[in-house]
Amino acid sequence: xxxxxxxxxxxxxxxxxxxxxxxxxxxxxxxxxxxxxxxxxxxxxxxxxxxxxxxxxxxxxxxxxxxxxxxxxxxxxxxxxxxxxxxxxxxxxxxxxxxxxxxxxxxxxxxxxxxxxxxxxxxxxxxxxxxxxxxxxxxxxxxxxxxxxxxxxxxxxxxxxxxxxxxxxxxxxxxxxxxxxxxxxxxxxxxxxxxxxxxxxxxxxxxxxxxxxxxxxxxxxxxxxxxxxxxxxxxxxxxxxxxxxxxxxxxxxxxxxxxxxxxxxxxxxxxxxxxxxxxxxxxxxxxxxxxxxxxxxxxxxxxxxxxxxxxxxxxxxxxxxxxxxxxxxxxxxxxxxxxxxxxxxxxxxxxxxxxxxxxxxxxxxxxxxxxxxxxxxxxxxxxxxxxxxxxxxxxxxxxxxxxxxxxxxxxxxx
Numbered sequence: 001x002x003x004x005x006x007x008x009x010x011x012x013x014x015x016x017x018x019x020x021x022x023x024x025x026x027x028x029x030x031x032x033x034x035x036x037x038x039x040x041x042x043x044x045x046x047x048x049x050x051x052x053x054x055x056x057x058x059x060x061x062x063x064x065x066x067x068x069x070x071x072x073x074x075x076x077x078x079x080x081x082x083x084x085x086x087x088x089x090x091x092x093x094x095x096x097x098x099x100x101x102x103x104x105x106x107x108x109x110x111x112x113x114x115x116x117x118x119x120x121x122x123x124x125x126x127x128x129x130x131x132x133x134x135x136x137x138x139x140x141x142x143x144x145x146x147x148x149x150x151x152x153x154x155x156x157x158x159x160x161x162x163x164x165x166x167x168x169x170x171x172x173x174x175x176x177x178x179x180x181x182x183x184x185x186x187x188x189x190x191x192x193x194x195x196x197x198x199x200x201x202x203x204x205x206x207x208x209x210x211x212x213x214x215x216x217x218x219x220x221x222x223x224x225x226x227x228x229x230x231x232x233x234x235x236x237x238x239x240x241x242x243x244x245x246x247x248x249x250x251x252x253x254x255x256x257x258x259x260x261x262x263x264x265x266x267x268x269x270x271x272x273x274x275x276x277x278x279x280x281x282x283x284x285x286x287x288x289x290x291x292x293x294x295x296x297x298x299x300x301x302x303x304x305x306x307x308x309x310x311x312x313x314x315x316x317x318x319x320x321x322x323x324x325x326x327x328x329x330x331x332x333x334x335x336x337x338x339x340x341x342x343x344x345x346x347x348x349x350x351x352x353x354x355x356x357x358x359x360x361x362x363x364x365x366x367x368x369x370x371x372x373x374x375x376x377x378x379x380x381x382x383x384x385x386x387x388x389x390x391x392x393x394x395x396x397x398x399x400x401x402x403x404x405x406x407x408x409x410x411x412x413x414x
Contacts, residue, residue, distance in 0.1 A: 010243050029181060095276045099223050100235050101321035102278025105176045106208035107271055109227035110136045110184070111151055113170040114341025132165070137226030137271030138173065138198065139280060141309060145200045147173065148309050149270030150285055151189045154196050172304070173200050176233055188312030192253070192320075194285055197304055197312040208272060213258065213301035216240055224262040224284055224297065238262030238295065240281075247298055254378070257298040258282045264297030273299040321389050321410035324353020325360060329376045341398045343367040343374055354411040361399065368396035384410065 114132045136153030140146075154168055171184040182200040189196035217240065224236045242259035249255065260273060264287045273282035311318045327344040335342045343365040349356050356393030366374050369383045370393065386392060393408045 034301055087240050095221060096223065096235075096237050099221075099274055099276055099278040100225070101206060103223070103225055103272060103274045103280070104233050104235075105206040106140045107176065107225045107227075107233065108138045108140060108147060109174040109230070109232040109267075110138050110147075110149060110270065111172045111174070111181075111230075112136065112168045113152060115166040115169055117164045117166075131169075135267045136231045136269045137267065138283070139270070139272050139283065139374070140205050141197075142207050143203065143205045145202050145205060146187070146309075146313060147184070147198050147200070148283065148305065149196050149198060150283065151191055151194045151196045153270045154186055154198060155189050155191070171198060173198070174227075174232055175202075175205070188316040188318075190308060190312065190318045193300070193305070193308050193318070194253075195283070195300070195308050195312070196251075196402065197309055209277075209279045210302055210306075211275050211277070211281045211413055213281045213303045216243060216258065216275065216281050218242060221276040222258075222259065222260045222281070223274050223298075224264050224268060224271065224279075225274060226268040226284060228263075228265035228267040230267055232279070236263040241296075243301075245298065247286070255285075255298075255300065256304075257285070258301055260297050260299065261295035262293070262297060264299075268297075319389060320413040321387050321391065321393075322351040322354060322413035323360075323380075323384060323408060324355040326350075327366070327377050327380070330365060331375070341365050341367060343398065344377055344380055346397075354408050358406050358407060358408040360395075360408070361396065364397040364399050366395055366397050367403070370394060 076328045112134045114134070116130050116132045118130070134153075136149060138147040138149035138153075141148045142266050153169060168186070171186065172181045173184045174181060182202060184198045184200045187197040187199050196271060219239050222238050222240050223237075226234065228234050238261040240258060241261050244256050245259045247255050247257050258273060258281065262273070264284050268284045269286070272280045273284055275281050280302050282301050283305060284297065284299045286298050288296040299324045303386055308318055325346050326348045328347050330338075330340060330342055332342060344367065345359060346355075346362055349360055349362055367372055372379070372383060374380050374383075374395075384393060387410055389410055389412045391410050393410055394405060395408060396403055396405050398404075
C-alpha cells in the first residue's frame, strides 16, 4: 500500500543584531561623573534582573525553583457519557515508551513463501514455476507458541487467467530481538473473520495482554505494532478515530472495525493495535489507500477474536450455525415489480440442509426471524449467528401471498 510522502517545511530565523552604545565620560562634569553612572547602574540592574527572570534556568537558581514543568491537571475519571474533564499530555512520551516496551516482546514478524505458476508459459512448454514471498505480523497469545494473525497473511491462494498462486509452502516466524527463524504451521484459519492461528515449537514466550475493546473511546491513545514492509518491531502512534466502523473489503465482506490514524502499512496485517497500557485492543487488518487519503487504518476488535481463536485452536476451524439457503434482498421497488413482499427471497435451498428439513422452499420470502423484521440477508445472518448449533430459529415466510411460521433447527456449517 502506497503512502504519500510529505516534506516538512522549516522557516529559517535570522539572529537579531544589537548595536553597542558607548557612553563617553567628560572630566570635571557632574552630569558625566554622577548622573550618568547612576542611570547606567539602574539600567544595568534592570537588564540583569530582566535577563535572570526571563531565563528559566537562572530564574530557578535565584528563586530556588526545582522544576520548570507545569502539569495543569491530572487525568480525571471518565464521566457517565464517556467523556473526561481534562487530559494532561505532559507524560505522552513516557506513555508511548511504556506501551512499546510492554507489547514488543509479544509481536512477531511472519514470512510466507508461495509457488507461482505462470499459465501462459506452461502453454508454450516453458518453465512455468517460480517462488514468491510475502510478509505480515502476528500476536503471541500463549507462552507455548500459539500466534494470532490475519487469514489473508497466511492464506493467499488465488488464480488469474495468466498465473496461479499456491497455498503457503513455508511459514517462518521471527521473534523480538531474536534473529532465529522459527518454522510455523497453520493451526486454523477463518476467511469470514479474516483470522488465523499459527504455532511455533517454542516455550517461554511472552503472551500479549488483552484489553476490553468494548470499553475503548474515540480519541484515546492507540499504537500499531508489527513488521511493515518487513521491518520488524516497528511502531506507529495515533488515536482511536472511530469504533464500530462498518467497512466493506475488496471482496464485498463487511466488518465492524476500530478505525485509527496510527499508520498501518503492508506487513502490519496481523499485528496489534494497543492502548496506553500496552494491552491489545485490536488486530490490524486493513487501511484505505488512495490519492488524497491519509491516516485511515482499521483493526478487528480483540473481543470479537477471542471465541474465534479458541475454536481455531480446538477444532482447526470456526463452527457456525447454518440454515442452507441462498437469498436475494427484496426492497420496495423490487417487491412491487415482481408482485411479492419485502424480505429475503429464497433463491435456492441446499440439499439435506437445515432449511430443507424444516420445509423452506424456493420462492419463499423470509419476512421475520425471532420476531424481528427481515429485509436483508445480512440481518438474517446476524440473527442466525447469535444462536448456537442445534438451536431452533423461528422464521416467518410469505409463500404465494400467505404467511407461514417455520421452525428451523440450525445445523453446523460444512
